[in-house]
Amino acid sequence: MAKKLYIPGPVEVSLDVMEAMRAPMVGHRMKEYAQVHQRVTEALQTMLNTSDPVFLSTSSAFGVMEGAVRNLVQKRCANFANGAFSKKWHDVTLRCGLQADLHSAEWGQPITAAMVDKALATGKYDAMTLVHNETSTGVMSPLEEIAAVMEKYPAVSFIVDTVSSMSAVSLDVAALGTDVCLAGVQKAFGLPPGLAVFAASRKALDKARTTPNRGYYFDFEEFEKNDLKHNTPSTPCISLIYALDHQLQKFAAEGLENRYARHRAMAERTRSWIEEQGFGLFAAEGCRSLTLTCGKNDARTDLETLKKLAAERDYAIDNGYGKIKNQTFRIPHMADMTMEDLDELFTLLEELLPQARS
Ligand SMILES: Cc1ncc(COP(=O)(O)O)c(C=O)c1O
Structure with missing residues (x-):
């Protein structure tokens, strides 16, 4: 699938x-x-x-x-x-x-x-x-x-x-x-x-x-x-x-201003969720992206394991890019994504995180 x-x-x-x-x-x-x-x-x-x-x-x-x-x-x-x-x-x-x-x-x-x-x-x-x-x-x-x-x-x-x-x-x-x-x-x-x-x-x-x-x-x-x-x-x-x-x-049809507002709302929701889970935000305050959020890994989460567990459930998630791979992870909130899509992801991750944490 x-x-x-x-x-x-x-x-x-x-x-x-x-x-x-x-x-x-x-x-x-x-x-x-x-x-x-x-x-x-x-x-x-x-x-x-x-x-x-x-x-x-x-x-x-x-x-x-x-x-x-x-x-x-x-x-x-x-x-x-x-x-x-x-x-x-x-x-x-x-x-x-x-x-x-x-x-x-x-x-x-x-x-x-x-x-x-x-x-x-x-x-x-x-x-x-x-x-x-x-x-x-x-x-x-x-x-x-x-x-x-x-x-x-x-x-x-x-x-x-x-x-x-x-x-x-x-x-x-x-x-x-x-x-x-x-x-x-x-x-x-x-x-x-x-x-x-x-x-x-x-x-x-x-x-x-x-x-x-x-x-x-x-x-x-x-x-x-x-x-x-x-x-x-x-x-x-x-x-x-x-x-x-x-x-x-x-x-x-959506209206560009509505589209921009949807991205902003999803960015705010994602930032809060990341912090609620005990992670940090990688980007400095004041310059955080509106289309994706980069979370800072804590000392106890194995992001490779999390990615593997998500893949078994048919979801592709990210575990960082380049020299900050596994030290960070990125959650997109762009394109046709909605708040419901984010909720679906967060529900999944809340279920999987305990298995990827020591
Ligand atoms: C900001 C930015 N610039 C350039 C690229 C490279 O794009 P492409 O792989 O489509 O050439 C990417 C791809 O992720 C990107 O995110």
């Missing part, structure tokens, strides 16, 4: 979403595709409050993360890192043969506006990368404060990973002034993996055209040229785009 997913991505996918993927196939150069593409990209523009294009990339998020640095780093990139995914982005930037420096905060702490200001004031950089919501640690950095600092550095491309926050929290791209704001759909969007979306600013698109060696698959100029015809540079994952179309209509 399939396990019910309580991991922070890929998340559990609703049956109606899977059903939407069964719509008949069309060719991506047919007008039927262009209609869906236009509807989806316009809905994303509305959700992100931008009149600049939002592109659809048939890749996971790291494709666009790599593409963004290849298109936008001409001089040197500042990679801000406070967890596994943000740190990996530095590695990816270097692997692309680009000049880059890592600016780190402790895991569990946010990237602050002051840190960004200090690094960029050196004048060394023409691009920076930031992960808004570090899925490895459950930290949500203060994007609006960082965006306010970025106004001082208009020549520095502002590249933001909102992989596990886009669609769950309000992201006003026009007000933030991001040059790239990207996400994969297997997190807060509640879709199967394989598609990434990204909003690119006019400034970023103009700069990208002057950047050498940006390859083909993630060339922003190719995305723009094709998007003007409601199309993609190469064959897209059409079934996933049907599912995104369906999901965006569901977001509208």
Whole structure:
């Protein structure tokens, strides 16, 4: 039997979403595709409050993360890192043969506006990368404060990973002034993996055209040229785009503000439950994620055993990521999840915890 997913991505996918993927196939150069593409990209523009294009990339998020640095780093990139995914982005930037420096905060702490200001004031950089919501640690950095600092550095491309926050929290791209704001759909969007979306600013698109060696698959100029015809540079994952179309209509029916409030309420409930069980919260106060909560293990719980016991009951749970595996665990509260789903998980864990504790 399939396990019910309580991991922070890929998340559990609703049956109606899977059903939407069964719509008949069309060719991506047919007008039927262009209609869906236009509807989806316009809905994303509305959700992100931008009149600049939002592109659809048939890749996971790291494709666009790599593409963004290849298109936008001409001089040197500042990679801000406070967890596994943000740190990996530095590695990816270097692997692309680009000049880059890592600016780190402790895991569990946010990237602050002051840190960004200090690094960029050196004048060394023409691009920076930031992960808004570090899925490895459950930290949500203060994007609006960082965006306010970025106004001082208009020549520095502002590249933001909102992989596990886009669609769950309000992201006003026009007000933030991001040059790239990207996400994969297997997190807060509640879709199967394989598609990434990204909003690119006019400034970023103009700069990208002057950047050498940006390859083909993630060339922003190719995305723009094709998007003007409601199309993609190469064959897209059409079934996933049907599912995104369906999901965006569901977001509208729920109401975005209600959706954001649902995530906030689930985050608050999860934090309380974790503390009631005697665990701590890994992320520092004031920067705790609204889409997943990272609990700090106590000295008496064997998280591997807990995970195994949950698996025997057909539930997939998380026991931490990267260097904090087993010292922490993450509970997602995003996408189509409801308070009832959380209660189901908490009931199960309350039953299993005594067997995993010494
Ligand atoms: C914040 C963040 N960035 C990037 C990624 C990488 O995404 P993908 O595996 O879709 O390339 C993840 C995946 O969990 C993530 O959580």
